Amino acid sequence: MKCVVNVLDQVNVKLDGLDVALRRRLCNQFKREIPGARYMPAVRLGRWDGKRAFVSLAGSTYVNLLPEVLAAVDGAGYDIQLADHRPAQENFQFPAVTTQSFSSHRWPAGHPAAGELIVLRDHQVTVINQFLNNTQSIQEVATGAGKTLVTAALSASCEPYGRTIVIVPNKSLVTQTERDYRLLGLDVGVWFGDRKEWGHQHTICTWQSLNILMKNARNQLEAQDQGLITIGEFIQGVVAVIVDEAHQAKADALTSLLTGAMAQIPIRWGLTGTIPKAEHDWWSLLVSIGPVVGRLAAVELQELGILSNCHVNIRQLVDHGEYRDYQSELRYLVDNQDRMTHIAGMIQKIAETGNTLVLVDRLAAGDHICAALPEAVFISGKDKLKDRKAEYDAIAVSDNKITVATYGVAAVGIDVPRLFNVVLIEPGKSFVRTIQSIGRGLRRARDKDRVDIWDITSTMKFSKRHLTQRKKFYDEAEYPHTTQKVDWQ
16 A cells, blocks of 8 residues: 655645545544634534544645654555655755854944844854754744844845745734844835835734735735735745744634745744643644744743743632633623722732733723722723833833733733733633733843732632642743732622
8 A cells, every 4th residue: 555645835745545544543633622612602512523633534734744644654554655746945054143143233222232232142042043953943932032133133044045024913013023123234124004015035024914915815816906916926035934922823814824825935933932732722833833943931031130030929819609601700700890999909009019010801800900090001902002102111211100901912012121010810721821921021121130920810610720720830930929818808
């Protein structure tokens, strides 16, 4: 029996020659449950198993899964033959980056090192060179390590071979990344909203803006009539795609983009502060970008004095009653006026020690807190980017400012060193959200080398379960934590 492994592009593979029984077995073996799918109506009604098959019944799979898939095929007694249909690729040879690689440029006015030559830190050099040695790979790099500068250095290394595209999750990160590219003297354009700068050596964009280009591709004739470009035109000459906050590549839209329209791009690099725990989410990153080749934890940067030390203060409010599901329990926890007023009082006292960022899951919680604390400012997705930036900038010249934001808004793209407290209101059980939220407060400032994290939760059933999970996250990240129960009623 013969199995022909057709490598179609940099991502996708088609296995031909396998019998139906083996294909069905592979399909089941390489299925992974989608987080939260069990709560979807289709699963509850028995219409879907809630899993994604990374090997289809037709034999389609991915390059980065081949070692495991082919082991199973070989074990079934098949003779494996390779048919590589990829166009001939450049033999990428990247000179090693050093701390002095960009020392001909200086930090701009407003930067803590304004006027000084740009010298890369040792940990940044290590991360960059690890990527250059692994052209399809992911690295877990803690928030505050200078990831945008790393990204710019990677793009600069690719210039002899072609263009690069950098995908970031939101508009604020587009402008932050653009800033670092210009610092290194790179030819950079951005593609989002009203700014559509095409034709530069390097392009920074959001994955949402790329989805619009995908729609143009599906309606190519209409796009041409309107003078719009398609995703195919957009990626011409691109040799590298760099995904910042790569954990978001688990989203279907981004995964489809990386494994579909961008499947011919040979170099794929992903940076994230947190590799997802769920196997489905991790495999989504693996097949669309590559394996993890390096980790730089926050605790390592704390030991180097680059990030602030932290302590997690868990405050478990004693609540009574029981609800059938977490959403019902959460509604009580954030909608109960008396409870939220008590939490607001806690926040007010916490803020006496310095600027405080309060993260909430629901708008109602933010509204309650700001109603009780008129001095607090609430930032949500409704606020324009410039207004959010103005509020974040105000923290730099404040001492006891209280800023409330939703987890979604504050998850990424916030560069606010002078935060002395980060308050998490019912943060849930997501590893990514928990660690990313703490990362908001770890940046050092001239007058700050420590941040207090406040985990405010409940003794109720589901909250207790989630807290147990978060304590495991804190232990894994080596964040010291203490727990105190509070009888607030």
